[in-house]
Amino acid sequence: MAITRLEIDLSALKHNYTYMRSKVAPNVRMMAVVKAFAYGSDAQVVAKELEKLNVDYFAVAYVAEGVALRDAGITTPILVLHPQPDNFETLLERCLEPNIYSKRMLEMFSAFAKAKKQTAYPIHLKFNTGLNRLGFTADDVPWIVEQVLKSEHLKVKSLFSHLAASEDLDERDFTLHQIAQFDEIANEIKTQLGYAPFMHMTNTSGIINYPSAHYDCVRTGIGLYGYGNTPEETANLKPVARLKSVISQKHIINSGDSVGYNRALIAKEQMVTATIPIGHADGISRAYGNGVGYVTIAGEKAPFVGNVCMDMIMVNVTNITCEEGDDVEIFGTHTGANALAQKVQSISYELLTMVGQRVKRVVLRE
Incomplete structure (x- = not known):
């Protein structure tokens, strides 16, 4: 046994995944966030275990993190939340799916996909509804639809946003405003595209506090590793x-x-x-x-x-x-x-x- 070690308890991981899954309808997809070495543990070990549990998607921050999962034999779809143009080649080679969050990114990835003769390469569109970190705005919707519809090289796989204060019930009005804004944006895009990408917005505390915003998919990160949005919820989980x-x-x-x-x-x-x-x-x-x-x-x-x-x-x-x-x-x-x-x-x-x-x-x- 190592003198100083970080023990990673896979039975606790299974317990937490099962608990988070119990909070959503059976037809709602689960996206496991395994960025930052699976929150400091071991992303490859964690992802392999979650894949056995039939997780629907993985999310990582950077392309290199997605590459590490592919190198470990992970075949489940992987969303890269913060890709950069310098990594497009690697992203394509490893079948990773980019979050497209700005006009510059959409133009550059569209040109890249065309140059690589891709057909309907899956992309995910992120919208800023109040976190003010990454994402398109509602005003960008007509331009986005025009760009996507004229390109046979791309297909929108999902639409998503990120809650800024889902754990803080004092900010409930703000969160509900975010959800309503995302609803409006997503409905407009789906109508104009003529098809329906899946939608996701809730993080761990959002899953617990805002079941109306589960949509087609939820993202869980910290909950998988044993920590909820309240002491009461944390008591239902186990530290991994x-x-x-x-x-x-x-x-x-x-x-x-x-x-x-x-x-x-x-x-x-x-x-x-x-x-x-x-x-x-x-x-x-x-x-x-x-x-x-x-x-x-x-x-x-x-x-x-x-x-x-x-x-x-x-x-x-x-x-x-x-x-x-x-x-x-x-x-x-x-x-x-x-x-x-x-x-x-x-x-x-x-x-x-x-x-x-x-x-x-x-x-x-x-």
Whole structure:
């Protein structure tokens, strides 16, 4: 067993997928978001497992992520959410499907598909309904339809948008406005195209809070990995990733002694610390230092002592019965990534995806 490792629990993944699937009608497609190494875990392992569960689509951020899935033998359709023109050749070679989000992108991909003698190559059109990140606007619809209809080289596979605050019920009016705007755009495009691309808009919290916006397909990311939009929903899920390490060494720190860089802690009384081989190079931010964060040892919370180092952290184990070589959990079963991230005003997404690639991934199967 690796000393410092990220355990990836595939039984938890199956549980979460089944739970998210239970929230939508049987005829609604499920698109699994596996970008950023499947939220910091292992995209190839996760995608293979989801493919066994008959997931309908995958979504990645970049072409290289889609290539990695194809290299792993994934044959399920893959939507690339943020492709770039420099990657069109690779995208085509690996049968990846681009999100087309601007006039420039549509013109360039249309010309590329024509040059490559493609027929009805699948594209996905994204519309900006309030997130103001990527996407066409409603005013672009006539131009888009004209471009698509005059090109035999492209076919619109889906229409989609992205909710900006689906987890925040105080923003319900804004979210409902986004949904209504998307309805109007999609209906106009489908009427003018003469065929009906499938539609998707909801993320994990949107699936839970806005069932009327499930349309033909839903996208789920964070929910697959064990985190919902409320503590109650998170309780229905299981964490897929568990970050663990071991105690390398214990120290008795006398009153007046300091611990770590910059003497960030000066002991007021005798204490016992444990040094653990994981640090900010592995995704444990310095913000967790000096008692802000904690790990779990023998079922007890052990707060950080001093500053987080590049490769090590020190924790207070004065009142914990433990020995060198004992297991340590940074996040997972005892402390969810949400709870730990909140200690530094962050979110589970950031903590999960920050786990460095030098941390060994260990796959746990049923």
